């Protein structure tokens with residue numbers, strides 16, 4: 124059976140060049156980069172080269188990059204570390220209701236410890252009102268945390284404009300750029316960002332590695348205690364092969380991103396217009412244009428996203444309903460909830476996130492198998508055959 128992978132926002136395959144570059148660091152270059160002898164020195168150089176590669180992609184100094192174990196660790200460190208370091212100054216944090224759980228749950232944790240958090244709402248396209256963000260700032264506000272790109276809808280948030288607001292009020296800005304780095308240009312200087320998070324496995328590096336950009340001078344309490352690695356900012360022996368892989372993946376992304384993004388966007392748009400033509404009563408979730416080039420989140424009225432996923436899987440197609448972290452739970456997505464997507468439509472949402480390995484044939488195969496699956500599932504759905512005037516679900520769907 125054909126295997127078609129359209130779940131790149133959940134994770135990406137490790138790029139073959141990246142794997143090749145990592146292998147010597149499992150074999151002959153096994154040293155600990157903190158060791159002063161030859162074995163350590165050989166490896167320390169590779170970690171510093173990777174730091175330069177990561178820094179170049181987001182336009183910062185290598186000294187401002189801290190290697191971490193994943194995007195979640197980066198987000199936790201940025202938020203908890205800032206909250207603690209600036210506790211004397213204030214206890215108020217502003218974030219959005221559509222963040223990844225790595226941000227939302229960290230903020231909820233802080234709320235239980237006396238911090239105040241404003242969760243900004245979004246409109247029906249999932250976008251923020253920047254006047255509302257500015258109005259939420261008080262003299263106690265120490266941090267604004269807004270993601271660069273949303274993992275479920277692909278929505279892109281105007282980080283440079285938010286950076287200008289943060290600078291105006293001298294408030295720190297953290298951005299979870301896990302879904303953005305490698306897919307769209309990200310420049311921390313131009314965006315006025317103080318803290319930014321990258322995750323290796325979203326851009327062709329392995330799982331278990333990430334990077335946190337900390338603007339020089341931004342105070343941050345350390346989160347991992349122990350050794351003095353990463354200039355005392357993060358304890359723990361470096362995951363050298365993964366760091367080497369992240370460095371190369373960033374270098375390759377910098378070279379190829381523009382061309383690949385244009386290619387992927389063409390495929391994504393072909394998929395989107397093909398679905399629109401072949402399947403009635405669908406709803407695009409997210410902003411029509413301010414979106415990552417690879418992401419398409421669609422609700423197919425009357426059916427369960429999970430049933431659709433299982434049926435697509437039987438045809439070899441990997442997609443996702445909501446985010447990978449929440450799939451397996453029957454809770455509708457908090458992102459779609461914040462966008463006021465009606466609950467049955469939220470349950471029927473499916474995310475296709477394409478990558479550079481996808482081809483036009485892949486898209487055409489999805490367009491061939493998807494419409495009959497949707498039709499079959501609809502015919503089995505009690506909602507599809509209902510149409511009673513008083514039915515809340517039917518009246519909602521009639522508005523599509």
Ligand code: PLP
Pocket residue numbers: 132133192193194195196198223225270272273274299301302322323324333
């Ligand atoms: N932030 C966003 C927007 C994500 O999509 C993810 C992963 O899906 C994370 C953070 C967490 O990254 P990691 O899996 O590296 O912990």
